[in-house]
Amino acid sequence: MDLALLRTFVTVHRAGSFTRAAALLGLSQPAVTSQIRTLERQLGRPLFLRRARGVTPTTMGDELAYKVAPHLDALLAITEGRLAGNAVGRTLHLAGPPEFTALRVMPALTPLIRQGLTVRAAFGSGEELAEGLAAGHHDLAVTTSRPRGRLLTATPLCDEEHVLVAAPRWAARLGGPAVLQAKGAQALEGLPIVGVHESLPLLRRYWAEVFDTEPVVSAVAVVPDLRAVLECVAAGAGLGVLPRYLCADALAVGRVVALLNPPVPPLRTYSLVVRTGALGLPHVARAHERLLRAAADW
Incomplete structure (x- = not known):
């Protein structure tokens, strides 16, 4: 079976679109469509269901991707590894949430940058990061969403x-952690709330895990960066x-003051995510x- 057809297939499977796959491969959209049709004829089974926006893999498509993608990635790694030799002079396409990345x-990556690694960073939500990683837009993503x-x-x-x-003035008004623990x-x-999103995801998680209830609050300010949330909170x-x-x-x-110190504070786990291989x-x-080593002190 032609490896070029399999490479095109895996790219379409990851990108979810013939058009996006064509852009990643440097091919025309009709060429990608033709290659997928050729592969489907060879296998005698459809690999994708065409939708108004992109494509969805069939069961056969998912099975083939699971079997083929790791081996194609390994071949690419061998080829690029021989050409590159090490990290010097290479570009790492990194993605993650803005605050944690910054x-x-x-x-943590600065020592590698000083040694010659070039980094291009992008920000986004967990779902966006996973989609971009699968489509080949990123090499490495830091996310709280497990793929x-x-x-x-x-x-x-x-x-x-x-x-x-x-x-501090809000903390004084509430009477301290002991009062809050009791009530x-x-x-x-x-009380006014500042959040990073209208849905108040961090606050809702905190209420659920610490108070075992849903918050009865609405945000007076929503800013899509936790550093800005901190500044708003500090300003009162x-x-x-x-x-x-x-x-x-x-x-x-x-x-700022911690209003409560629960014995088991709410936690969120970050993961490093890469394409297999x-x-x-x-x-x-x-x-x-490097990031795994640095995280030991975080």
Whole structure:
């Protein structure tokens, strides 16, 4: 069977679209369509269901991708590894959430950058990062969403502790952790909230795990960056739930105060995600290893 046809098939399977696959392969869309049809004729089974927006793999398509993709990735890794030799001079296409990437990931990769690695970073949600990784737009993604299927491989990186914080004047008004511990979530009803999204994902997780209830609150401010949430909270706009690593300095100098210290704080796990077989590429493997080593101190 022609390896070029299989490569095109795997690219379409990951991209979810003939058009996106054509762009990744440097081919025309009709050429990609023709190659997939040729492969389907050879196998005697349809591999994709055509939709209004892109394609969906059939059961046969998923089975073939599961069997073929790791071997194609390994061949690519061997080829690129021989050409590259090491990480110097290579470009790592990295993706992750903006705050964690800025404050954790990029500083950790700086030694490799000084050695010659070039990094191009992109931000996005967990679903967007997985789709971009599968489509070949990224080499390595840092995400809190575990990927499904076997085309992507995830390695746990670190846990992130969440903290309920407020400016000192709000903390004084509430009466301290002991009062809040006694009254529970009712003590917070009606207080202003600052969130990173309208759905208040961090706050809802905190309420569910600490208070065992749903929050009866709405946000007075929503800003799509946790660093901006921290600044709003510190300025007195309202309460917020933030990762401890992000607000540790502000807690240390008293700009914000932890309203509660539960015995088991809510945690969120970050993972490093790559396409299966991509760790055979030296520059991806070195970045992956570097981040795992750095995360031991996070």
